[in-house]
Structures are given as C-alpha cells and as structure tokens.
Amino acid sequence: MIHHVLVLIRSQLRNEARAGEVATIIIPFGAVALLVIPLAIGIDTDLLARIGPGLFWVVVLLFGVIVTHRQSASVDRPQRDMLTLLGVDPAARFAATTIASTLLLLVFELAVGAITIVLYDPDLTGWGWLAVILPLVAAGLAMIGTLAASLTSGLGGRSALAPLLVAPIAIPILLGAAQATEGLRVGAGILRWVLVLAVVDVLLMLAGVLTARPLEES
C-alpha cells in the first residue's frame, strides 16, 4: 500500500508541475490579496506590522482551499474506478492526495509568507517555530480540503461549496496558527496552540481513514 501511495503522490505532483496552477495562478492570487488589503485599510506601518501575520494566516486558510481544489487534483469517476480495479485502497488514494496537497500548500505558504514579510514588515522573533507550525497547518488544510473536494466531486460546478465546507471546520487551525505567531511576538507560551494544531491533524487523519470507503461508494 505504501508503494501505491508513493506512486500516486509522484503522479499528482507531476500533474501539477505540468499544469503549474499553484505557481502561476494561486500564489499570484494570494499575493494580490495581500497587496490590496493596505489599499483598503490604510498604510499605517505599525498597524500593518501588527496585523500582517494574522492576514497571512487568513490568506493561507481561504486561498489554500483553491490549492486543494486545483484542477490537477480532480479525479473523475472512470479514473477512480480504474484505480479501485487495480487494487488501490481508497484510504491510500486519500493519503496520497493529502500528502501531495500538503507539499503544495507548504510551497504556497512559503511564497505568500515571503510576500507578507516584504509588504507588512512583521516582527519575526521566534521564526524558527514556523518550521513546526507551517507543516502542521498545511497538513490540516490539505486534509480538510481533500475531504471537501471528494464531497463536492461530480456536483456540476458549485464553485463556492468546497470553500464553504472548509472554512468553519478550519477555524481551530486558523486560531492555533494565529495565536502561536502572536504568542511568539510577545514571548508567551505557544505549546497549547501547537497542541491544538496537532490534535486537529490527528482527528482529521482519523476522519479521513474512517470515511474513505463510504466516500468511495457515493
């Protein structure tokens, strides 16, 4: 099964490399969002430095859904059936899609993060912790996003349904990430927020594995 997962991950990443949607469309969209916000709320640099990290996480949350919902990740019925006939466990398919999305989301976070640092000039104390926080957030969003994409597959162009499914469920991820970075800035303990992110990820993994088969049948 591990072999299936690895093969599927490689094929998904190759598809995305060919399509280039994350690099040429989604990252620029995130960058535009960060650019227009100060146009709307004013360019008080102190204010922007304070809210910069929060806005970064909001962009990651909302635009990350587009990454998990990308065109190169969509698998239609015939392809799924063929994979099942070849003996690929639906849970393996879920794992592969999630891991591929996590990696792409990490790329998205790093790119958008760089733009946030440039435009908003936030305080970067304790930035080493980001090596833990960024992957936890990417994994959580990847799992919710992949589940949402499966739930809305084949429903004929309901463009905002998947983001609507993701956003309220992803609130603890947003809170965990934002409170952790805020905590780093003021020098407070952030372990409880890292714990929130870890618990979310474990619960989502559980949910993903439990629901892989019913989803397959629907």
Next chain:
Amino acid sequence: MSDWGWVAFAYTIVYGVLIGYVASLVVRTRRVRSEAARR
C-alpha cells in the same frame, strides 16, 4: 427604544420566523403530495 420595544422586536422575529417555517413546511408538503397524486 424602550426595554419593551426590544422585547417586542425579539418576540416578533422569533414567533414570526417559527410561524413562517411551519407555513413553508405545509406548502412544500402540499406541493409534493399533489405532484405525487398527479403521477
């Protein structure tokens, strides 16, 4: 607005919405029943 004004506002919304929802259920059920009878 007086306190009773706020109370009246709240009660109007609550009972209004509940009555409206009951009415919508009745209408929808009637529509489905007549559609089923037609077939």
Next chain:
Amino acid sequence: MTKRTVEIGAFGAMIIAFAVGLAVPPDAVQGDLQRIMYVHVPSAWLAYLAFGITMIGSVVYLATGNLRWDRLAGASAEVGVVFTGLALATGLIWGKPVWGVWWTWDARLVLTAAMFFVYLAYLALRRGVDGADRRAKRSAVFGIVAALQIPVVHFSVVWWRGLHQPPTVLRPDNPQIDPPLLFALLMAVFAFTLAYAALVRRRMALATAEDSLTDAPRPDEQVAGAAVSAPQIGGGRR
C-alpha cells in the same frame, strides 16, 4: 405518540410559554429585557441539541445504512439552522441595549456563529447532491468530520477568549434567578423542545415524500432494460 398529539402539545405549550413570559415580573437587575432570555435560551439549547441529533443520525446511518437516520440528520439540521439563527438574532437584540453594541467577541457568540456556518455548509451540500443514497453518504461523511472538529473549535475559541479578559457583563444565565422567572425559562425550554420535535417529524415526513417522488420512475419513463426482450424460439410469438 402520534404526530398530531405532539403538534397540538407543542402549539399549546408555546402559547402558555408566551403568556407566562409576558406575565412574570421583570428581573431585578435586567428589568424587562430579561424576557428576551425566555426565547434566547431555548433557541440556543435547541441549536446545540439539533446539532447533536444531526451528528448521531449521520453516524448511525453510516453504521446501519438505514436511510431513515439520514432523513433524521437532514431534518434536524434544517430545523437546527432556524433555531441557531434565532439564537444569534435574539442574542444580538439582547446585547444591544445591555452592552451597547450588537456584537462582542464573546466565546459563546463566536461558537454559535461558527456552528451556524457549519449548518449552512451541511445543508448546501445536501441540496447539491442528487439521489437519496449519494446524498446520505456524503452528508454523513461531512457530519462526522464536523462532529470530530466541533469540540476542538470549542476549546480553541474558549482558550482564545480566555487570553483577553472580557469586560464585566451581565450574565444571561444568572444562577440567582427567582423561582417565577426560572419557571418561565423552563416552560419556554420545554415548549421549544416540543416544537423542535414536531418540526423535525414534519420535515422527515416531507423528506420521505420527496424521496419517493424523485426516486420513483415516471409513468412515461420505461424501466431500463425493458428494451431487451426474451428471444423467440421457433419463429412464433409468445
């Protein structure tokens, strides 16, 4: 208990609760604004109960495959979104004269708002899927994901608000509540719960009727496979 009994009981109880809520004396601290609590607290209680029932219905449906549980989940979600909306609206209406603002970032308000959006997402998903079985499976999956995440949402929001001490506000569920006011509150909770039960049963009946309508073949439609007939032997007609 027949549907009719529950509905008449619910209607009667609501009338009594309405009258009692207006008749009891005003609260010593909040005055007449306390009466808003007689519709706010029951709505909030039902918002959470309906959510729980939706979650249970989802799990049992996936375990048993019996569509009745999915219809319960869906019905409870639709009735639940109504009560959640009312809980938020009455909360805002109570908050404006008491706090001076419509909204504060109180943990309970944020949680209720988050739950409202989860409901809306669940209902949007149900509306988007055709076919009772497909809809049931997908809704149940989302229901379970939501059920697993909601406790984490709860704790993370409560921890978040705990860092910023809220201003001293009048607590809506003051434990030192006088007996007649407590009676009005409990009567309202009881009446609203009966109303919830009656509404869910009606909504389930509607769902059953809709499903048998959409999933049944139309009279002008041929059953698939009718074009294939038995082979004729010996050239004669059967």
